[in-house]
Amino acid sequence: MSFKTLIERIAAEPSVRGNVLVSASQSCSYALLPEALSTIEAFLSKRIDRGVILDARCGNSVAGALLLLALLAENRSFILGKAGEKDQQDEQAFPGPRLDVSSSTCDLLRPESFLRITDSRHDNLSLINETNARLYMRTSGSLGTAKLAVHRHDRFVDNVLACVERFTLSRTDRVAVTVPISHMYGFGAAFLPSVVAGASIDLQEKANILRFLERDQLFSPNVVFLTPAFCRMLLRHRKSARDYYLTISAGDVLPDEVFVDYDQRFGPLVSLYGSTELGAIAAAHANMPKDLRRRTVGVPMTGVRVEIRPLPGQVREEGDIGALFVKHSSGFIGYADRAGKILDENPLDGGFFATGDVASLDGDGMLEIHGRYDHCVNRDGRLVVLSEVETLIAGLEWVDQAVVVAGGSSWRGEKLEAYCVLQRGCDRGAKELKIACAERLPRYAVPDVFHTVDSLPYLDSGKVDRHRLKSLSGEER
Amino acid sequence: MLRSAKARPLTFDAIIQELKRILVEEMDVNLKLEEIDEKVPLLDDGLALDSILLVEFIACIETNFNLVFEDADLRVSSFDDLTTLARLIETKLSS
Numbered sequence: 001m002s003f004k005t006l007i008e009r010i011a012a013e014p015s016v017r018g019n020v021l022v023s024a025s026q027s028c029s030y031a032l033l034p035e036a037l038s039t040i041e042a043f044l045s046k047r048i049d050r051g052v053i054l055d056a057r058c059g060n061s062v063a064g065a066l067l068l069l070a071l072l073a074e075n076r077s078f079i080l081g082k083a084g085e086k087d088q089q090d091e092q093a094f095p096g097p098r099l100d101v102s103s104s105t106c107d108l109l110r111p112e113s114f115l116r117i118t119d120s121r122h123d124n125l126s127l128i129n130e131t132n133a134r135l136y137m138r139t140s141g142s143l144g145t146a147k148l149a150v151h152r153h154d155r156f157v158d159n160v161l162a163c164v165e166r167f168t169l170s171r172t173d174r175v176a177v178t179v180p181i182s183h184m185y186g187f188g189a190a191f192l193p194s195v196v197a198g199a200s201i202d203l204q205e206k207a208n209i210l211r212f213l214e215r216d217q218l219f220s221p222n223v224v225f226l227t228p229a230f231c232r233m234l235l236r237h238r239k240s241a242r243d244y245y246l247t248i249s250a251g252d253v254l255p256d257e258v259f260v261d262y263d264q265r266f267g268p269l270v271s272l273y274g275s276t277e278l279g280a281i282a283a284a285h286a287n288m289p290k291d292l293r294r295r296t297v298g299v300p301m302t303g304v305r306v307e308i309r310p311l312p313g314q315v316r317e318e319g320d321i322g323a324l325f326v327k328h329s330s331g332f333i334g335y336a337d338r339a340g341k342i343l344d345e346n347p348l349d350g351g352f353f354a355t356g357d358v359a360s361l362d363g364d365g366m367l368e369i370h371g372r373y374d375h376c377v378n379r380d381g382r383l384v385v386l387s388e389v390e391t392l393i394a395g396l397e398w399v400d401q402a403v404v405v406a407g408g409s410s411w412r413g414e415k416l417e418a419y420c421v422l423q424r425g426c427d428r429g430a431k432e433l434k435i436a437c438a439e440r441l442p443r444y445a446v447p448d449v450f451h452t453v454d455s456l457p458y459l460d461s462g463k464v465d466r467h468r469l470k471s472l473s474g475e476e477r
Numbered sequence: 478m479l480r481s482a483k484a485r486p487l488t489f490d491a492i493i494q495e496l497k498r499i500l501v502e503e504m505d506v507n508l509k510l511e512e513i514d515e516k517v518p519l520l521d522d523g524l525a526l527d528s529i530l531l532v533e534f535i536a537c538i539e540t541n542f543n544l545v546f547e548d549a550d551l552r553v554s555s556f557d558d559l560t561t562l563a564r565l566i567e568t569k570l571s572s
Contacts (some may be wrong), residue, residue, distance in 0.1 A: 206520075206528075207528060208520070208528035208531050208532075209528065209531060209532055209535070209551060210520075210552060210553045210555075210556055211553060213548055213551050213552075229529060230528070232532075233528065233529075236532060236536065237532060237536075237546065237551065238548060239545075239547055239548050240548045380529070411529045411532065411533065412529055435507055439507070443527065443529075
């Protein structure tokens with residue numbers, strides 16, 4: 001079934017017509033949805049050929065959501081992007097038409113009031129026909145050029161339907177989406193499944209504790225999509241009791257103490273596990289016993305097969321942890337360059353995708369995620385490659401060497417500590433290191449703590465003894 | 478902690494100065510004291526405190542001023558800028 005059919009059907013249901021999509025200053029009922037989407041398509045059709053890939057940039061606004069629904073419904077291919085996000089370098093910019101959406105008050109039936117089109121700078125653009133319509137998503141990969149994961153619309157719809165089923169979303173639900181709909185989690189696991197289910201949806205732009213508490217009073221959600229960091233924020237500062245029907249957390253591993261506290265104070269909490277490449281891979285169910293919901297991310301979604309393979313150098317036995325590989329019937333079809341051209345590289349190994357995570361499967365098929373095995377950490381839901389942070393710090397002219405280790409936890413995820421050997425005679429210190437990193441790195445990639453040392457400890461192999469550094473800081477992973 | 482139960486109440490200006498000090502010295506904000514305007518927005522445009530810095534800021538305020546923000550205090554409008562925030566803190570300290 002296509003997105004167009006799904007949206008038309010749900011919008012026509014009498015019991016859904018009064019449900020709404022809302023954001024800070026915009027609102028649209030399901031009754032108005034078909035008209036809103038067709039006016040957007042009429043607006044685009046006059047200006048952009050149907051086969052041209054679009055660069056769609058929006059925040060968590062109703063106008064942005066309507067644009068994305070219109071692009072899906074009309075089988076237009078597009079790159080999903082965040083409003084206001086600058087491309088790091090001009091060479092990385094997509095060379096096609098760009099659509100920017102305003103989140104201010106506007107007339108949702110007049111696309112010209114909220115949609116700005118920046119024409120393409122190049123004539124030689126790939127044209128994609130409607131039957132092969134694609135959705136391109138920037139991967140959360142580290143600080144360098146993000147790759148585009150390419151999804152086919154007709155397969156992506158199954159990914160969405162699997163989430164509706166797993167979370168038992170329905171038209172009686174009121175769903176708060178605190179995560180950006182410009183990424184796979186917010187778009188593919190939270191927003192689209194909620195639309196397909198006919199739920200009322202509150203899209204929270206730049207969600208923080210203040211906005212969440214205010215919106216919570218106004219909208220009164222019974223389902224919330226958030227991150228482990230957001231769970232912590234609510235636990236730390238929210239004083240009032242609240243009993244949500246369901247809270248879904250994704251983006252990072254949920255620490256045990258956070259799960260136990262949140263589940264007790266705010267109602268059932270489940271973890272969702274997925275990636276930009278594959279969409280939703282596994283999710284716990286609200287009806288699962290608390291201990292299973294705490295420890296695992298549930299069973300794989302419909303159409304997903306997982307394999308636990310030995311880590312490098314590991315002799316693995318049944319039930320042991322190992323490297324997680326996933327085969328997904330509605331996952332991506334490959335990576336693309338910035339122009340949308342599919343790259344030749346085959347990202348799959350026998351149809352399986354290497355997630356980079358360490359996991360285990362119990363006898364009931366429950367998946368437990370134990371962390372990464374590739375010197376990456378998750379911070380603010382984004383992947384940080386430690387070596388890239390090290391290279392940047394070591395690149396400062398007054399720094400001789402730099403090593404970054406992860407261990408313990410911080411508000412942003414795993415705690416990062418940088419150990420730096422400065423150039424002889426340098427009179428700068430940890431404070432200057434922090435400032436220099438803040439000026440050059442996104443916030444989530446800036447180490448939490450900086451140490452200046454006379455020298456780094458080494459192993460006999462000549463590699464830096466990272467374990468020793470971690471023990472110096474008093475933190476063990 | 479800024480005051481004991483027997484100390485004189487903080488002046489409005491002292492609250493503002495303490496808020497600036499917290500931002501510069503205790504948080505991840507890359508600014509100097511004299512660079513912070515008490516009217517600059519704390520969220521979005523302005524200091525652009527993200528959700529994590531915001532909770533750190535709230536926690537630091539509670540610790541340093543020895544107060545607790547109730548849910549009703551945690552309004553976007555109360556955290557518009559340092560001036561509105563200082564008014565909230567002043568009200569809570571005097572109650």
